[in-house]
Amino acid sequence: MNFNLTEEQLLLQQTIRDFVIKEVIPHAKEWDEKEEVPLNTLKKLSELGLMGMTIDSKYGGAALDTVSIATVIEELARGDGSLALTIAAHNGLLCGHISIFGSEDQKKKYLPDLASGKKLGGWALTEPGSGSDASAMKTTAKKNGNDWIINGTKMFISNSTIGEVFVVLTVTDPAKKQKGITAFILEKGDNGFKSGKKLEKMGMRSSDTGELILEDVKIPDSRRLGELNQGFINTLMMLDKGRIGIGALAVGLAQAALDESLKYVNQRETFGKLLKEHEVIRFMLADMKTEIEAARLLIYRAASLASEGKPFTLEASVAKLFASEMAMRVCNKGIQIHGGYGYSREFPVERYLRDAKLCEIGEGTSEVQRMVIARELLKFIS
Numbered sequence: 001m002n003f004n005l006t007e008e009q010l011l012l013q014q015t016i017r018d019f020v021i022k023e024v025i026p027h028a029k030e031w032d033e034k035e036e037v038p039l040n041t042l043k044k045l046s047e048l049g050l051m052g053m054t055i056d057s058k059y060g061g062a063a064l065d066t067v068s069i070a071t072v073i074e075e076l077a078r079g080d081g082s083l084a085l086t087i088a089a090h091n092g093l094l095c096g097h098i099s100i101f102g103s104e105d106q107k108k109k110y111l112p113d114l115a116s117g118k119k120l121g122g123w124a125l126t127e128p129g130s131g132s133d134a135s136a137m138k139t140t141a142k143k144n145g146n147d148w149i150i151n152g153t154k155m156f157i158s159n160s161t162i163g164e165v166f167v168v169l170t171v172t173d174p175a176k177k178q179k180g181i182t183a184f185i186l187e188k189g190d191n192g193f194k195s196g197k198k199l200e201k202m203g204m205r206s207s208d209t210g211e212l213i214l215e216d217v218k219i220p221d222s223r224r225l226g227e228l229n230q231g232f233i234n235t236l237m238m239l240d241k242g243r244i245g246i247g248a249l250a251v252g253l254a255q256a257a258l259d260e261s262l263k264y265v266n267q268r269e270t271f272g273k274l275l276k277e278h279e280v281i282r283f284m285l286a287d288m289k290t291e292i293e294a295a296r297l298l299i300y301r302a303a304s305l306a307s308e309g310k311p312f313t314l315e316a317s318v319a320k321l322f323a324s325e326m327a328m329r330v331c332n333k334g335i336q337i338h339g340g341y342g343y344s345r346e347f348p349v350e351r352y353l354r355d356a357k358l359c360e361i362g363e364g365t366s367e368v369q370r371m372v373i374a375r376e377l378l379k380f381i382s
């Protein structure tokens with residue numbers, strides 16, 4: 001078993017780390033306060049190939065393996081969780097879904113602009129009335145000759161106002177429930193398709209999250225993504241990979257909390273000693289490091305299985321569950337080590353904690369991960 005990153009992966013990691021130190025960390029606080037997506041920074045990340053990580057080189061993508069992608073997301077999150085989320089939603093969910101299930105014509109039409117960053121986009125499953133129970137969705141697509149008419153509202157969609165291309169999940173055969181769901185590719189120029197309200201959030205504030213409104217959107221059958229009524233099954237596969245991304249994001253936030261804590265304990269004195277000289281503080285640092293390493297290895301294991309084309313549903317859920325709950329514990333310790341300053345907005349540890357909370361919710365809550373893990377465990381037990 002090899003736990004080491006390859007030379008190429010190490011180089012990529014270092015490139016993103018350098019970029020984050022120079023271009024992300026100095027601005028992340030301001031982006032969070034303004035609740036603004038840093039479009040100029042996204043442009044620079046496009047130049048590094050980060051908009052096409054899941055896209056084949058034939059369509060202009062970087063075609064990275066899943067371990068490399070997890071490494072990139074972790075490094076971005078070390079600087080700014082919101083930026084990592086924006087990139088993860090565009091790459092993993094949107095571009096990943098079109099890359100895996102799109103027709104050749106769809107790939108040629110959409111992937112080059114998505115890979116170059118000329119167009120951003122998102123992936124829309126959740127609705128106001130359905131999240132964990134995604135198959136309870138109400139958005140419908142009804143056949144009308146060779147066209148489809150789509151109606152409904154999607155909720156909590158990342159990149160909803162800045163995105164131009166979206167994969168949208170709809171009900172095409174209500175009687176069949178999960179087996180009656182189909183994905184379509186929608187463009188912002190489509191008549192009746194628009195962004196709704198942008199949400200105000202506790203964390204991930206410089207990522208763009210909001211509603212998508214679909215009112216009698218008429219699109220040709222050539223926009224159907226994948227087989228009719230196979231959308232839900234395909235979605236489960238996308239979520240498995242997405243969970244590795246969110247887990248990696250959680251590891252990045254936790255690492256950032258440890259990085260900041262290590263700096264702080266070397267500056268702050270109490271009772272005539274630097275914080276780093278108090279054993280209780282040293283033990284907190286040791287626990288933070290141990291938990292981060294454990295989560296990172298779980299992420300790498302799930303990502304390696306995905307890269308090798310082996311089953312990874314169980315491993316992705318285990319990794320995502322542990323990493324996201326670990327990030328909450330570690331960021332919380334980061335605040336504790338900073339004392340009152342940790343609770344103030346002067347130091348970034350409070351932002352890491354706010355951002356980390358999303359990791360316990362997005363792409364399947366912790367409860368949903370436990371449901372998946374238990375289901376996988378009990379699959380072969382009669």
Ligand SMILES: Cc1cc2nc3c(=O)[nH]c(=O)nc-3n(C[C@H](O)[C@H](O)[C@H](O)COP(=O)(O)OP(=O)(O)OC[C@H]3O[C@@H](n4cnc5c(N)ncnc54)[C@H](O)[C@@H]3O)c2cc1C
Pocket residue numbers: 089122123124125126129130131132133155156157158159201204209358361362363364365366367368
């Ligand atoms: C910042 C952000 C970005 C997001 N981006 C996207 C995106 O790009 N695309 C997209 O489609 N969605 C996105 N989401 C939505 C996200 O995936 C959902 O919020 C999540 O799946 C939970 O759904 P819900 O909010 O409807 O909660 P609910 O499903 O209503 O759950 C509420 C609570 O009940 C628990 N619960 C539900 N059912 C059970 C059960 N059977 N047993 C035990 N507990 C249960 C849940 O775990 C949770 O704690 C995003 C959300 C956020 C906050």
